[in-house]
Amino acid sequence: MASKIETTLKVNPEKVPLETDQGILESEERKWGLPLKEVYKHGLSFYKDKEGKAMHLSYEDKLKLVAYTQQTAHGPLNVNSAQPLGVLDVIGRDRRSAWQALGQMSQFQAMAGFVHTLDRLCPLFKPYLEAIQKDLEDKKQQDLKRQEEERAHLELQNRIELEKQKQQSTKLTEEQQVQRIKDALNAQTYDQFLEYAQQQFPGNFDQQAVLIRQLQDQHYQQYIQQLAVDKRLANSNIVNKEDSDKENDNSIVEIEDNRLNQNADDVDNKSMQTYEKKQITDYNEEEKAEDSDDDGFPAVEEARMWTRGEVAAFKQSACAGGGRLAVGQGETVTVRVPTHRRARCLCWEFATDNYDIGFGLYFEWSKSPTNEVTVHVSESDEEEEIDDDGYGDEEFTIQEHSSDPELGGERRAAALGRPPVSLVVPIYRRDCHTEVYAGSHTYPGEGVYLLKFDNTYSLWRSKTLYYKVYYTQ
Incomplete structure (x- = not known):
C-alpha cells in the first residue's frame, strides 16, 4: 500500500534554468525588482497567510512547495541522518519523497523554484510583490526628500549664521x-x-x-x-x-x-x-x-515628535490597556482626548501592523463634560457632511469659511454652530509599522485634543492600530 502511494504521488520539481547561483540571483532580481532572498521571504509569508483563503492548492502542489522550503532551509535530503518515519505516516513519506526528488539542487535554485511555482499557482502573488515594491520605493523617496530638506535647512542655517556674524562685527x-x-x-x-x-x-x-x-x-x-x-x-x-x-x-x-x-x-x-x-x-x-491670535485664542505651540523601536513590545502593552482598534479602508478614526485639569501636557504613541497610516493632531477649543477618551469613525464619502456633533472633516476649516471678515474666532465658530479647532500637527502618512511614533504637546488651554488616524487613501486595506494616550505634568 505504501509503495503504491509513493509512486502515484510522485512530484516533478519546477524546472529552473541550470546556471550558476550568481546568474540566478541576477536574473531573479531583474524579473521581480527585488533580491531573490526578499522575494522568497515575501512569498513564504504570502503562502502561509493566503493558503486556504485566497488560493486553494492541490495535494501535489503543496508537497512541491514544502519540498522547496526544506531544500532551502536544510539542503539536499540525507536519508541516512533523517529520522525514521512511522508506519502510518503517509504524508511524511510523501513529503520526504518530494524533497528527495529535488536531488542536489542549490539553495538559490530552490528559492527560485518556490517563487516560480507560487507565481504559477496563484495570480495574486505578483500584484502582492508589486505593492510591496511600491511601498519600498515610496519610503525611499520620502527618505531622499527628508535628506534634501535637512541639507537645505543646514545650508540656510549656515547662511544665517554668517550673516549674523557680519552684522555683529559692524x-x-x-x-x-x-x-x-x-x-x-x-x-x-x-x-x-x-x-x-x-x-x-x-x-x-x-x-x-x-x-x-x-x-x-x-x-x-x-x-x-x-x-x-x-x-x-x-x-x-x-x-x-x-x-x-x-x-x-x-x-x-x-x-x-x-x-x-x-x-x-x-x-x-x-x-x-x-x-x-x-x-x-x-x-x-x-x-x-x-498672547492672543486674531481669533481671540492663545497661540498653539509646536508638538514634539520622535520615533523608537520595540514595536512588538509596544503592541502587547497597548493591547493590554485596550488601545487596539481597526481602521477600515477609506475611513478616518478620531480619538478625542479632553485636557485634564491636573496635567499640563498630552503624550501619545502609536503603531500599526504591516502598513503605514496617516496621522495628524488638532486642538478643539471646547469644554468637555467628562474626562473620558472617545473614538469616532468617519468614511471617505462622508467628507462633505457634518454630523450633529460637529465631528465631520470640515470642522478643521471653520475659522476660514465665515463670510464676515470682521468676526473673531469665537463669533465665527458660533455662527457655524461648532467650536473652533486649531492645527497642531498636519496629517501625513507615517511608517508606524516599522517603528513606534510618539509625541507630546503642552496644553494651549482647556479643550479637547483630536488625534486623527487617516486611512482614506487606502481603498483595499484595513489597518490595525495600536495606540496609547496619557497625561504628564
Missing part, C-alpha cells in the same frame, strides 16, 4: 555704547521688575527671567525716546528747527552715555518710579495682545 561699537546705558538703567529698575515678575510667575524662574528681560528692553527704548524729547526742548532756544530735525539715534546714544558718566545720580527717583509703573502697565496691555 555693530559691535554701537552695541557697546548701548550696553553701558542699559546697565545703568537696569541697576535702577531690577528690584522692582523682579518683584513684579515673581507675582506674575510664582516659582517659574525661566518665565520670570524672560519677563524681566522684556521689561528692561521696553524700558530702554522708551527712556531713550523721552531723552530725545528732553534734549530738543533744552536746545530749542539756541538751535534752530532744521538742526534739531537732523539729530539721529547715534547722537542721542552719545549724549545719554556722557550724561550717565558725568552725573548718574541726577535721575529723579520719584519720576523714575512713576515712569516704571507706566512701563509695567504698558507691558501688560501688550502682553495680552500678543
